[in-house]
Amino acid sequence: MPEQDVTAGQLLLAEYESVKSEQRARIGFRDNLLYVTLAVVAAVIAATAQAKQPSMLLALPPVCVVLGWTYLVNDEKISAIGLYVRDDLGPRLAALAAPGAGFTTFGWEAYHRGDTRRRSRKAIQTVIDLTAFCAVPLAALTVYWSNGDVRGLLVWLSALEALAVAGLASQVVRYARAA
Numbered sequence: 001m002p003e004q005d006v007t008a009g010q011l012l013l014a015e016y017e018s019v020k021s022e023q024r025a026r027i028g029f030r031d032n033l034l035y036v037t038l039a040v041v042a043a044v045i046a047a048t049a050q051a052k053q054p055s056m057l058l059a060l061p062p063v064c065v066v067l068g069w070t071y072l073v074n075d076e077k078i079s080a081i082g083l084y085v086r087d088d089l090g091p092r093l094a095a096l097a098a099p100g101a102g103f104t105t106f107g108w109e110a111y112h113r114g115d116t117r118r119r120s121r122k123a124i125q126t127v128i129d130l131t132a133f134c135a136v137p138l139a140a141l142t143v144y145w146s147n148g149d150v151r152g153l154l155v156w157l158s159a160l161e162a163l164a165v166a167g168l169a170s171q172v173v174r175y176a177r178a179a
Contacts, residue, residue, distance in 0.1 A: 009096045009097065012093045023077075030071055034128075037064060037132050038132070040060075044059050044140075054144050054147040057144045058140070060140040061158075061165050064133050064134070064165070068172070076175060093105045122179060125176075126172065126173065134169040141165075
């Protein structure tokens with residue numbers, strides 16, 4: 001069987017396909033985390049109401065923090081892949097395709113970021129993320145604390161949960177500013 005040489009361009013295109021495939025998978029996973037969070041919140045609230053045990057609401061903060069952190073990490077990787085394609089992979093491929101010609105590749109990677117409504121969409125998404133992953137568990141903690149049947153160890157646990165939720169909220173805001 002004759003040997004076939006693989007060009008640098010073919011390798012870069014294969015890498016592009018690979019990272020875009022990872023990005024697509026991460027987008028699907030990230031977006032489903034919001035639905036999972038909504039389902040968990042509904043299930044915990046329904047179980048709490050049925051059992052008439054406000055302490056069951058203490059399950060929401062750790063679940064929302066874990067799901068929110070996973071959402072945030074995946075969102076960061078999705079953005080990092082886009083940045084890598086725009087700023088590294090694309091220019092290397094363009095240099096191979098048309099050396100010195102100023103040819104750009106993967107124009108969509110930069111073009112869609114120039115949308116005039118992008119900033120408002122990002123702000124709205126930040127509010128949605130903060131609501132789903134932070135405001136809801138803080139509301140659950142507030143309901144638990146205002147119930148009147150607050151016990152020693154669960155108070156400490158709920159305080160730790162509040163700190164974890166606040167930490168996640170700060171990371172959501174910090175990441176939104178960076179993006």
